[in-house]
Amino acid sequence: xxxxxxxxxxxxISRLPRLLAILCxxxxxxxxxxxxxxxCMNKFVSPTTGATISSAQFGILIALxxxxxxxxxxxxxxxxxxxxxxxxIFVSFVQKIQFKDVVMVPxxxxxxxxxxxxxxxxxAYKYEMTQAxxxxxxxxxxxxxxxxxxxxxxxxxxxxxxxxxxxxFNIVGMGKDFSKNxxxxxxxxxxxxxxxxxxxxxxxxxxxGSISYIGLIVPNIVTMFKGDKIRGxxxxxxxxxxxxxxxxxxxxxxxxLPYELPIELIIGVLGSILFIIMLFYRLNNGRKAIALxxxxxxxxxQ
Amino acid sequence: MxxxxxxxxxxxxxxxxxxxxxxxxxxxxxxxxxxxxGKSTVLNIISRLMAQDEGVxxxxxxxxxxxxxxxxxxxxxxxxxxxxxxMKLTVRELVSFGRFPYSGNRLTEEDKKMVDKAISYxxxxxxEDRFIDELSGGQRxxxxxxxxxxQNTEYVMLDEPTNNLDIYHATxxxxxxxxxxxxxGKTVIxxxxxxxxxxxxxxxxxxxxxGQIAKFGTVKEVINKETLSEIYNVDFEILEIQxxxxxxxx
Numbered sequence: 001x002x003x004x005x006x007x008x009x010x011x012x013i014s015r016l017p018r019l020l021a022i023l024c025x026x027x028x029x030x031x032x033x034x035x036x037x038x039x040c041m042n043k044f045v046s047p048t049t050g051a052t053i054s055s056a057q058f059g060i061l062i063a064l065x066x067x068x069x070x071x072x073x074x075x076x077x078x079x080x081x082x083x084x085x086x087x088x089i090f091v092s093f094v095q096k097i098q099f100k101d102v103v104m105v106p107x108x109x110x111x112x113x114x115x116x117x118x119x120x121x122x123x124a125y126k127y128e129m130t131q132a133x134x135x136x137x138x139x140x141x142x143x144x145x146x147x148x149x150x151x152x153x154x155x156x157x158x159x160x161x162x163x164x165x166x167x168x169f170n171i172v173g174m175g176k177d178f179s180k181n182x183x184x185x186x187x188x189x190x191x192x193x194x195x196x197x198x199x200x201x202x203x204x205x206x207x208x209g210s211i212s213y214i215g216l217i218v219p220n221i222v223t224m225f226k227g228d229k230i231r232g233x234x235x236x237x238x239x240x241x242x243x244x245x246x247x248x249x250x251x252x253x254x255x256x257l258p259y260e261l262p263i264e265l266i267i268g269v270l271g272s273i274l275f276i277i278m279l280f281y282r283l284n285n286g287r288k289a290i291a292l293x294x295x296x297x298x299x300x301x302q
Numbered sequence: 303m304x305x306x307x308x309x310x311x312x313x314x315x316x317x318x319x320x321x322x323x324x325x326x327x328x329x330x331x332x333x334x335x336x337x338x339x340g341k342s343t344v345l346n347i348i349s350r351l352m353a354q355d356e357g358v359x360x361x362x363x364x365x366x367x368x369x370x371x372x373x374x375x376x377x378x379x380x381x382x383x384x385x386x387x388x389m390k391l392t393v394r395e396l397v398s399f400g401r402f403p404y405s406g407n408r409l410t411e412e413d414k415k416m417v418d419k420a421i422s423y424x425x426x427x428x429x430e431d432r433f434i435d436e437l438s439g440g441q442r443x444x445x446x447x448x449x450x451x452x453q454n455t456e457y458v459m460l461d462e463p464t465n466n467l468d469i470y471h472a473t474x475x476x477x478x479x480x481x482x483x484x485x486x487g488k489t490v491i492x493x494x495x496x497x498x499x500x501x502x503x504x505x506x507x508x509x510x511x512x513g514q515i516a517k518f519g520t521v522k523e524v525i526n527k528e529t530l531s532e533i534y535n536v537d538f539e540i541l542e543i544q545x546x547x548x549x550x551x552x
Binding site for chain 2: 041164165166167168170171173174177180181182183184185223227228229
């Protein structure tokens with residue numbers, strides 16, 4: 001790039017925005033997943049297995065439908081509102097039913113996801129908008145250029161807010177009675193936490209589209225090693241998430257050079273494999289086995 | 303703390319019927335009675351976890367509902383049975399939550415000292431960096447008590463603290479309860495199933511049946527053949543050991 005104006009321009013218009021978008025996506029999706037998991041006391045809840053991503057997509061479709069000339073900001077607001085609504089409906093549903101088996105929660109979430117996705121697809125077909133919508137259904141970074149991605153920076157202040165209130169989220173995750181004992185307003189904090197996760201997800205979906213599994217897998221891997229205290233894991237989770245997305249992006253770009261595979265495809269493949277491994281591991285060993293192995297202490301009397 | 307005419311319905315069924323009593327300060331009060339007598343419901347209402355349908359809980363001269371939640375959490379702590387969390391927190395992290403009502407998200411030096419003291423008081427120093435889900439039931443229960451100590455409240459309420467503990471740990475738990483009152487000057491209110499633990503370690507006993515107070519009084523006033531037989535519908539025999547009543551039921 002020695003003095004080559006064209007190269008420098010390319011760098012600032014496309015390369016740098018792409019890198020920043022990747023980082024923000026990695027930070028955002030993994031932190032959103034972390035918060036949702038802690039608040040719901042369930043390791044299988046995430047923007048993918050909750051209804052957050054599909055609700056955000058539905059919101060974008062509604063924005064495209066009723067306001068065809070809408071800017072990315074209007075679409076983002078629609079995505080926020082719908083993803084918050086969808087997440088809260090899902091969480092209140094899950095809390096009301098109180099499943100005996102924790103694995104039921106993501107299953108219900110995936111069903112709920114598919115219902116919303118089905119409605120989205122139906123409406124998109126009916127109004128011949130499938131093509132316009134496809135950009136948000138499959139996440140990819142190839143359309144990230146200057147002027148069209150800045151909304152993804154929204155995740156940074158939201159993550160900072162999440163960090164400040166991390167102890168509140170932890171306490172709410174310990175249950176309703178526990179929160180009340182410590183003078184924490186359970187419903188308010190639960191709502192705010194879910195809203196933050198949903199807004200993070202919404203601002204990513206509106207720029208790069210659906211990025212699944214990161215919010216599920218990254219927090220799980222980090223908490224296995226570092227415990228559930230959000231203060232201590234939030235930064236690690238964010239960095240690990242960014243690394244994960246970055247690696248997936250590189251794989252997507254080199255695998256069929258000179259063409260590019262959408263990142264959602266790579267993450268989908270890698271993520272679903274990891275998810276299945278994690279599922280089996282949790283089912284066979286429970287949480288305790290992981291803790292003992294990492295801690296290296298086996299004096300547990302249970 | 304004065305409790306006046308508490309009533310509570312669940313799905314049209316009356317679980318508490320005009321319950322009134324007064325909690326003497328700096329003593330251990332055990333609530334006993336058969337299942338479904340309303341012991342836990344009373345405990346949940348006086349610790350503001352649950353709202354009553356009728357009646358008033360007067361806490362230090364003021365209706366408990368008039369307090370700010372944060373203000374109350376500095377004066378009154380409750381541990382329920384549902385505190386069996388699967389969250390991977392270390393003992394120290396859990397105990398630090400006890401300081402949350404005071405300092406929120408930032409622990410001061412003084413908070414840290416309180417946490418240290420609570421951990422040593424419960425003899426948890428060896429475990430303070432272990433995750434609570436790796437601990438045994440007795441150790442975990444002690445970690446929760448340490449959190450309550452760090453919370454530094456005048457009132458401590460425990461819902462069946464000896465549940466799921468073996469004789470050794472249950473007895474230890476009761477000794478801790480006694481220490482909370484005698485050494486730290488707290489008022490401890492417990493729900494207990496084991497009558498003999500209640501008789502041996504409490505100052506006062508509140509016996510409940512069918513959502514009403516059957517008898518409230520000192521241990522000797524409540525633990526006698528007639529009262530217990532009437533409450534539990536089982537034959538009782540009372541022996542005296544170390545000056546305390548020991549009940550045998552068959």
